[in-house]
Amino acid sequence: MPGLLGKKIGMTSVFSADGKNVPCTVIEVGPCVVTQIKTVEKDGYAAVQVGYQEAKEKNTSAPLMGHFKKAGTTAKRHLAEFAGFDGELNLGDVLTVDLFSDCSFVDVIGTSKGKGFQGVVKRHGFGGVGQATHGQDDRLRKPGSIGACSYPAKVFKGMRMGGQMGNARVTTHNLQVLKVIPEHNLLLIKGSVPGYNGSIVSIMK
Numbered sequence: 100m101p102g103l104l105g106k107k108i109g110m111t112s113v114f115s116a117d118g119k120n121v122p123c124t125v126i127e128v129g130p131c132v133v134t135q136i137k138t139v140e141k142d143g144y145a146a147v148q149v150g151y152q153e154a155k156e157k158n159t160s161a162p163l164m165g166h167f168k169k170a171g172t173t174a175k176r177h178l179a180e181f182a183g184f185d186g187e188l189n190l191g192d193v194l195t196v197d198l199f200s201d202c203s204f205v206d207v208i209g210t211s212k213g214k215g216f217q218g219v220v221k222r223h224g225f226g227g228v229g230q231a232t233h234g235q236d237d238r239l240r241k242p243g244s245i246g247a248c249s250y251p252a253k254v255f256k257g258m259r260m261g262g263q264m265g266n267a268r269v270t271t272h273n274l275q276v277l278k279v280i281p282e283h284n285l286l287l288i289k290g291s292v293p294g295y296n297g298s299i300v301s302i303m304k
Contacts, residue, residue: 102303104151128196134170150175208301209294213266269293
């Protein structure tokens with residue numbers, strides 16, 4: 100699916116045509132530069148690589164600098180591949196938020212906020228076990244039995260237990276596009292998207 104890279108600015112709300120206050124996320128989309136065009140004959144699949152945000156040359160490796168100079172552009176901080184663009188693109192072409200001007204819904208991919216090591220109540224929504232009396236005052240938020248017994252004498256893989264929560268790649272599907280502001284490269288999307296303010300996200304038609 101065709102798409103672009105962007106930066107999550109934050110959340111706000113807008114009024115709809117019928118007067119309802121709709122929460123939305125503001126994303127700065129592009130401008131992105133075409134840095135490579137992959138073809139089936141040469142690379143085994145068809146895709147367009149785009150670069151987003153300026154980077155310093157001193158912080159960019161020599162091979163990447165050669166890659167950017169071949170495309171006729173400056174060093175970029177983030178790269179991503181998208182497929183299915185309409186029309187023919189060339190190296191160095193600039194893609195803006197106008198790509199979504201005729202789009203009603205988009206998918207957004209980002210990295211969710213990291214929450215560290217969490218227990219089963221917060222991580223999986225467990226209700227806790229036992230009661231606060233009869234010597235069980237320290238068992239309120241415990242998971243209870245994890246299933247190991249005489250047979251099978253093991254704990255099955257995938258058991259819901261405490262562990263690292265968040266900081267994972269998350270895709271949110273079918274988010275409604277409320278407004279496109281091309282003069283500021285902004286896209287207003289209904290609802291929330293994964294990640295913290297300032298994080299890089301991929302927006303796809």
